Amino acid sequence: MNRDDDWPNSRASETPMSGGDLVLPVSALNRAIANVLERAFPLAWIAGEVSNFTRAASGHWYFSIKDASAQIRCVMFRGRAQYADFTPREGDRIEVRALVAMYEPRGELQLNVEQVRRTGQGRLFEAFLKLKQQLESEGLFDAQRKRALPTHPRAIGVVTSLAAAALRDVVTTLVRRAPHVPVIVYPAPVQGADSAQRLREMVERAGRRDEVDVLIVCRGGGSIEDLWSFNDEALARAIASSPIPVVSGVGHETDFTIADFAADVRAPTPTGAAELASPQRALLVRELGHHHAQLARALERGIERRAQQIDWLARRLVSPAERLARQRQQLDQWATRLARAARGTTQHARARFALLDMRWRRQRPDLAAEIARIAQARARLTQSFERAHERRLACVRELRARAELLSPRRTLERGYAAVLDAKGHAVRDPRALERGRRVTVHLADGSADIGITDVQPRLDTEF
Structure with a gap:
């Protein structure tokens, strides 16, 4: 180069x-x-x-x-x-x-x-996800175990470093929103070798001393290394088992730690944690004024009702003599009404009895008329039975005459004969007659067994 x-x-x-x-x-x-x-x-x-x-x-x-x-x-x-x-x-x-x-x-x-x-x-x-999955499987992050924050805390505890900017933000917010609520700081380093242990000790100490109603665990933003103390398993278990509701405000809104999941409420920032843990004094004063006005109106209405009740009772208050006279008059009225009611009840019962007697007499049966009616019905039944019997006898005689007309004996009386073979079967075909066979001939006045010596069949149908 x-x-x-x-x-x-x-x-x-x-x-x-x-x-x-x-x-x-x-x-x-x-x-x-x-x-x-x-x-x-x-x-x-x-x-x-x-x-x-x-x-x-x-x-x-x-x-x-x-x-x-x-x-x-x-x-x-x-x-x-x-x-x-x-x-x-x-x-x-x-x-x-x-x-x-x-x-x-x-x-x-x-x-x-x-x-x-x-x-x-x-x-x-990877270590963060592994620990999160382990504690979540144990139920440490279940929504059912999360506790609601007190509406009006007597004191608020803060676990953070004394040198942290988050402490100043939290205290400033608490002073602005609820200056009447005391703040107790449990100091602990928020990063470093033994910071997780110190944070856990402060959370446990706050629970043992039981001097605050809600506890804020917070620190400012930073890298994952800076926030790693709040991913400690022992700290998460201490927060979950704390007898005091815990608000976690670690880092910025995009930062998540194991402490956030173990806490009862997670705030996006330390300032947000302070706002969640503290009631707003202005709203409390406004609400107190509203309740005071409601109480005053209720008290005024109660006094008015009691005054009206006293007036009503005063109007009802009378002397004993006048009260006895009124009661005697009321007793006479009740005696008159009782006598009138007794007479009316007796008259009503008598009228009802007379009505029932009249209905019973009207409905009582006439034995002589009923016996005559039964006798007439019996005579009509006997006549009807005799006429039906005669009709059935006439029908039987007619059917018998018809049967006599259709009897084979009547046919034999007209000059016909019936020829039966040895088995008793009627012979209808002349070809069934053979020489040497015996047949039985039935006539009108009897029957005869005949032996056949000669047969000349005739196939014409003329009689």
Whole structure:
């Protein structure tokens, strides 16, 4: 590489010195470094874990990628970012296709990303998902175990660092909304080696001391490494088992930690957690005034009702003599009504008895008339039976005469004969008569067995 080619060609940027040395402005030096980097490092794929991801209002993406021993800043402009298949998140392991460049105004080395693809979710994020799945399967995040926050807390506890900006935001919000509610701070570091243990100890201490009605666990935003203390399993179990309702306000609205899922209520920011945990004093004063007006109106109406009741009772208050006279008059009226009612009941019963007696007499049967009616019916039945018997006898005699006319004996009496063979079958065909056979001939006055000696068949049908 020719070193002279890397310097700017414009002579206007050079500043000659008395000794003849060339002096470059910072902007020219940064531009030269950028040119060297662009020529020395072509477009390449770089792998790493996402950290400090930010989407600017302009649509550009700013983040860092890192490995176990180093990290580098990256920028992906909106024209490239809008074609990405996904939006990287904290802890995602990705591969970027980028150019090594220099951000000249600040002299910072960065990668200008043209393409991004997913290669994994990163070690920290994988651990986060594994712990989240484990605790969720144990029911630690069930909605049924979440407790409602008290409407009017007597005191509010805050677990965070004394040096955290989140504490100032929370206290400012609580003072503005509910200056009458005392605030107790349980100090603990929010990041570092033993921060998760200290946070857990403060949550447990607040539960043992039982001096607050709601507990806020909070800190400001940061990368997944900065918020990792709030992904501790022991801290999550301490929050879930706390006898005090817990509000989690860790990071920004896009940040999620295990503590958020274990808490009874999750707020997007520490300020939001303070707003959820505290009642608004102005609303309380307004509500108190409304209740005071309602109570005054109810008291006034009650006094008016009692005054009317006293007037009514005063009108009912009479002397004992007048009261006895009224009761005696009322007793006489009741005696008159009772006697009238007794007479009316007796008369009504007698009239009803007379009516029933008349109906019974009208419905009582006449035995003589009924006996005569039965005798007439019996005579008609006997006559009807005799006429039917005579009709059936006449019919039988007619059928007998018809049967006599159709009897074979009547046919024999007219001069006919019936010829039967030895088996008793009637002989109808002359060819069935053979010589030597015997037949039986039935006549009108008897029958005779005849032996056939000669047969002359005649096939004509004339009689």
